Amino acid sequence: xxxxxxxxxxxxxxxxxxxxxxxxxxxxxxxxxxxxxxxxxxxxxxxxxxxxxxxxxxxxxxxxxxxxxxxxxxxxxxxxxxxxxxxxxxxxxxxxxxxxxxxxxxxxxxxxxxxxxxxxxxxxxxxxxxxxxxxxxxxxxxxxxxxxxxxxxxxxxxxxxxxxxxxxxxxxxxxxxxxxxxxxxxxxxxxxxxxxxxxxxxxxxxxxxxxxxxxxxxxxxxxxxxxxxxxxxxxxxxxxxxxxxxxxxxxxxxxxxxxxxxxxxxxxxxxxxxxxxxxxxxxxxxxxxxxxxxxxxxxxxxx
Amino acid sequence: xxxxxxxxxxxxxxxxxxxxxxxxxxxxxxxxxxxxxxxxxxxxxxxxxxxxxxxxxxxxxxxxxxxxxxxxxxxxxxxxxxxxxxxxxxxxxxxxxxxxxxxxxxxxxxxxxxxxxxxxxxxxxxxxxxxxxxxxxxxxxxxxxxxxxxxxxxxxxxxxxxxxxxxxxxxxxxxxxxxxxxxxxxxxxxxxxxxxxxxxxxxxxxxxxxxxxxxxxxxxxxxxxxxxxxxxxxxxxxxxxxxxxxxxxxxxxxxxxxxxxxxxxxxxxxxxxxxxxxxxxxxxxxxxxxxxxxxxxxxxxxxxxxxxxxxxxxxxxxxxxxxxxxxxxxxxxxxxxxxxxxxxxxxxxxxxxx
Amino acid sequence: xxxxxxxxxxxxxxxxxxxxxxxxxxxxxxxxxxxxxxxxxxxxxxxxxxxxxxxxxxxxxxxxxxxxxxxxxxxxxxxxxxxxxxxxxxxxxxxxxxxxxxxxxxxxxxxxxxxxxxxxxxxxxxxxxxxxxxxxxxxxxxxxxxxxxxxxxxxxxxxxxxxxxxxxxxxxxxxxxxxxxxxxxxxxxxxxxxxxxxxxxxxxxxxxxxxxxxxxxxxxxxxxxxxxxxxxxxxxxxxxxxxxxxxxxxxxxxxxxxxxxxxxxxxxxxxxxxxxxxxxxxxxxxxxxxxxxx
Numbered sequence: 041x042x043x044x045x046x047x048x049x050x051x052x053x054x055x056x057x058x059x060x061x062x063x064x065x066x067x068x069x070x071x072x073x074x075x076x077x078x079x080x081x082x083x084x085x086x087x088x089x090x091x092x093x094x095x096x097x098x099x100x101x102x103x104x105x106x107x108x109x110x111x112x113x114x115x116x117x118x119x120x121x122x123x124x125x126x127x128x129x130x131x132x133x134x135x136x137x138x139x140x141x142x143x144x145x146x147x148x149x150x151x152x153x154x155x156x157x158x159x160x161x162x163x164x165x166x167x168x169x170x171x172x173x174x175x176x177x178x179x180x181x182x183x184x185x186x187x188x189x190x191x192x193x194x195x196x197x198x199x200x201x202x203x204x205x206x207x208x209x210x211x212x213x214x215x216x217x218x219x220x221x222x223x224x225x226x227x228x229x230x231x232x233x234x235x236x237x238x239x240x241x242x243x244x245x246x247x248x249x250x251x252x253x254x255x256x257x258x259x260x261x262x263x264x265x266x267x268x269x270x271x272x273x274x275x276x277x278x279x280x281x282x283x284x285x286x287x288x289x290x291x292x293x294x295x296x297x298x299x300x301x302x303x304x305x306x307x308x309x310x311x312x313x314x315x316x317x318x319x320x321x322x323x324x325x326x327x328x329x330x331x332x333x334x335x336x337x338x339x340x341x342x343x
Numbered sequence: 344x345x346x347x348x349x350x351x352x353x354x355x356x357x358x359x360x361x362x363x364x365x366x367x368x369x370x371x372x373x374x375x376x377x378x379x380x381x382x383x384x385x386x387x388x389x390x391x392x393x394x395x396x397x398x399x400x401x402x403x404x405x406x407x408x409x410x411x412x413x414x415x416x417x418x419x420x421x422x423x424x425x426x427x428x429x430x431x432x433x434x435x436x437x438x439x440x441x442x443x444x445x446x447x448x449x450x451x452x453x454x455x456x457x458x459x460x461x462x463x464x465x466x467x468x469x470x471x472x473x474x475x476x477x478x479x480x481x482x483x484x485x486x487x488x489x490x491x492x493x494x495x496x497x498x499x500x501x502x503x504x505x506x507x508x509x510x511x512x513x514x515x516x517x518x519x520x521x522x523x524x525x526x527x528x529x530x531x532x533x534x535x536x537x538x539x540x541x542x543x544x545x546x547x548x549x550x551x552x553x554x555x556x557x558x559x560x561x562x563x564x565x566x567x568x569x570x571x572x573x574x575x576x577x578x579x580x581x582x583x584x585x586x587x588x589x590x591x592x593x594x595x596x597x598x599x600x601x602x603x604x605x606x607x608x609x610x611x612x613x614x615x616x617x618x619x620x621x622x623x624x625x626x627x628x629x630x631x632x633x634x635x636x637x638x639x640x641x642x643x644x645x646x647x648x649x650x651x652x653x654x655x656x657x658x659x660x661x662x663x664x665x666x667x668x669x670x671x672x673x674x675x676x677x678x679x680x681x682x683x684x685x686x687x688x689x690x691x692x693x694x695x696x697x
Numbered sequence: 698x699x700x701x702x703x704x705x706x707x708x709x710x711x712x713x714x715x716x717x718x719x720x721x722x723x724x725x726x727x728x729x730x731x732x733x734x735x736x737x738x739x740x741x742x743x744x745x746x747x748x749x750x751x752x753x754x755x756x757x758x759x760x761x762x763x764x765x766x767x768x769x770x771x772x773x774x775x776x777x778x779x780x781x782x783x784x785x786x787x788x789x790x791x792x793x794x795x796x797x798x799x800x801x802x803x804x805x806x807x808x809x810x811x812x813x814x815x816x817x818x819x820x821x822x823x824x825x826x827x828x829x830x831x832x833x834x835x836x837x838x839x840x841x842x843x844x845x846x847x848x849x850x851x852x853x854x855x856x857x858x859x860x861x862x863x864x865x866x867x868x869x870x871x872x873x874x875x876x877x878x879x880x881x882x883x884x885x886x887x888x889x890x891x892x893x894x895x896x897x898x899x900x901x902x903x904x905x906x907x908x909x910x911x912x913x914x915x916x917x918x919x920x921x922x923x924x925x926x927x928x929x930x931x932x933x934x935x936x937x938x939x940x941x942x943x944x945x946x947x948x949x950x951x952x953x954x955x956x957x958x959x960x961x962x963x964x965x966x967x968x969x970x971x972x973x974x975x976x977x978x979x980x981x982x983x984x985x986x987x988x989x990x991x
Binding site: 073291313328 | 819
């Protein structure tokens with residue numbers, strides 16, 4: 041830096057220490073509490089002295105709760121939604137950036153509009169759609185009683201996605217951030233690559249698979265991790281769309297862990313915190329290991 | 344890989360390109376002989392890249408015909424036109440090895456692996472990259488990348504090689520080396536070559552013939568020598584040569600052409616003419632036209648000056664070093680009559696008295 | 698130079714169609730349905746729907762609870778986004794100084810990204826538990842000192858802290874990247890012009906950071922709204938006494954607990970209009986003033 045800034049740097053260091061402490065403190069409390077037995081906890085209340093029952097608590101969570109199964113559900117939902125969003129973002133961005141027809145601008149606008157309103161704001165109607173995806177087909181077929189006149193009864197197709205992995209994951213894909221990021225990336229690629237591939241005899245689809253896909257590995261990977269974590273921590277939509285506990289995701293399952301207890305009973309906080317560790321471990325390890333990719337993903341989504 | 348027996352000429356017949364009703368190329372006819380190295384030269388926006396892309400099939404033709412050999416190709420997809428192209432930024436596939444880059448076209452075409460390997464090796468040898476086949480483009484220098492791009496083009500044994508400003512990203516020294524390499528490469532493989540550039544040095548050194556383009560129209564299509572010595576119009580005269588030719592408004596009357604009263608040469612025409620005189624043809628002499636040296640620059644091998652005649656007309660001139668002239672001095676210059684170029688003052692076209 | 702090189706007429710449509718299908722079913726159709734149901738009333742026992750005109754709106758708009766909830770929601774959006782942005786900005790400015798703590802802080806401050814808002818809600822609910830949490834000793838000394846189950850102010854404090862905690866990573870990273878892209882030469886030039894560190898903060902760093910600040914404001918306002926549901930559902934369920942009943946939570950309760958489809962849809966439609974208007978306003982009016990060529 042430019043001038044002698046020791047006092048400023050000291051302040052900055054203190055601020056950063058405070059920030060890190062603020063972020064870490066809850067996590068530390070979680071881990072410490074998870075090491076205590078329910079009995080100890082009732083006796084001592086909140087304590088910063090670690091206990092020795094960490095593995096016991098984990099074992100209890102593993103054997104007595106649905107969290108292991110729900111963690112698997114979370115993995116499936118997060119993976120499918122992130123993979124799907126990357127796929128959709130890739131093909132759509134390719135269509136928008138590399139093709140001349142003017143209507144692709146409208147496609148892009150239609151995708152961008154979806155960024156404005158997150159799914160959480162429209163769970164009520166989205167729930168209705170998921171309850172019967174064939175609804176719009178029915179509605180069109182029954183317009184003015186057309187189907188009834190032709191076949192005697194109104195068309196009533198049923199395709200219920202509630203309580204399924206598809207129903208949990210696909211609506212999470214209806215969001216255009218990924219496309220926006222891939223469009224920004226594709227715009228930085230030289231158009232000559234497409235020209236060279238064309239002269240080499242590659243069709244547009246072949247160019248997409250042979251050239252564009254390998255070139256997008258980096259951005260796609262960070263986008264995938266970013267979206268995977270986003271799918272993992274999603275709360276409202278799984279809560280609404282999944283009603284059976286063994287299909288539920290872990291994040292929702294964790295909040296229900298203490299619900300079996302009466303108002304006056306003290307929840308088994310050590311068990312709950314052990315559950316919190318189980319729910320958070322996978323994304324936290326992912327973030328710790330792929331620090332740089334995540335940061336790149338975050339920065340990409342800014343533009 | 345020896346000289347290609349099947350090089351083919353290119354014939355452009357009334358070729359047109361229009362972008363949303365704006366004509367970029369209003370109608371262009373030219374014949375490029377088989378095996379000839381043609382350089383398309385012009386300022387940016389003159390339509391030269393569009394012309395090249397149309398020949399390659401990367402842009403649709405709005406009208407007219409493109410013939411390669413005896414085939415009409417304007418409606419044939421690029422890969423079937425028998426041509427290959429070297430791009431400005433090389434356009435190498437960054438995720439593929441040098442060998443895969445060179446062989447991608449063969450792979451797409453379904454050439455069997457053995458034949459592919461030997462053809463890749465042969466093409467790489469032509470550009471001296473035989474030892475680099477396993478590298479990624481990012482591990483190569485700029486010049487080496489350029490050679491990969493060339494190998495990728497020649498591996499398909501094209502009848503026509505197209506170059507889209509391939510040297511503009513290299514530094515000056517490398518550009519010079521690559522020019523020589525390209526030149527000898529062309530002699531060896533003999534494909535009809537079309538080379539687009541805005542750099543007149545590249546054009547003068549590489550071309551069998553230069554096609555000078557401005558606003559989508561051919562200004563002159565001739566050998567470098569004729570382009571330099573017999574520019575067809577003021578645009579060509581001003582575009583070729585460094586420093587550029589002096590173009591002076593002059594009046595012809597009574598069998599002589601003069602600038603602001605100073606007689607330059609004898610002529611048969613009369614009226615307003617534009618007189619062109621190359622800076623390097625103006626000599627500083629003991630006697631002659633008195634001029635005032637407004638500005639002088641030493642460039643080592645020679646020096647350039649801007650001088651001002653008594654009537655206010657400024658001229659650029661280039662001289663050998665050695666004349667102890669400083670800025671602000673008065674000197675005399677002589678303009679050799681036989682080195683003058685005359686152009687129609689209204690149209691800019693060359694007036695040929697001979 | 699444009700990348701629009703391929704001229705195929707229908708291929709781009711095919712390529713984009715999977716995305717468009719997904720968007721149709723789970724974005725455009727829900728938006729349409731929200732408005733559809735706000736003009737229709739669901740007949741009981743699956744008897745179809747009945748057009749009721751503006752009746753649903755009249756019912757919702759005459760409900761004082763809707764207005765308090767809307768006002769509460771807007772307040773929450775402003776307070777939640779500004780507190781989290783200010784905290785992240787201070788941390789980003791500190792980390793930008795390139796001191797020994799910076800790399801560690803850059804790593805740790807991203808961790809909350811991995812913790813679901815619902816999980817941190819559960820965790821903070823425990824930590825701030827009046828009888829078992831960290832403030833329990835104080836409660837023993839001064840009974841009633843801290844009780845988020847009864848005192849709405851305490852509940853809000855808890856929610857805001859949880860919100861700041863989970864909002865830090867995104868905002869911090871974007872602001873830090875923005876700060877680091879300010880060329881060092883500008884700092885030097887300003888220092889030579891006699892500007893001290895504080896002066897440079899307000900004259901150089903913050904003005905040049907406005908594009909990033911704009912982005913995080915837009916995103917935080919949207920995020921605080923949708924993120925609020927997880928926090929409120931896990932920490933307060935709208936309580937105590939409805940004090941934290943934000944519109945997003947109210948819609949959920951009206952729709953899924955009270956089975957008032959039309960009422961919930963009507964409020965959804967109005968919330969959509971508010972959010973779309975806020976976002977559009979930000980992009981159309983504010984963004985134009987914050988662009989700098991670097």
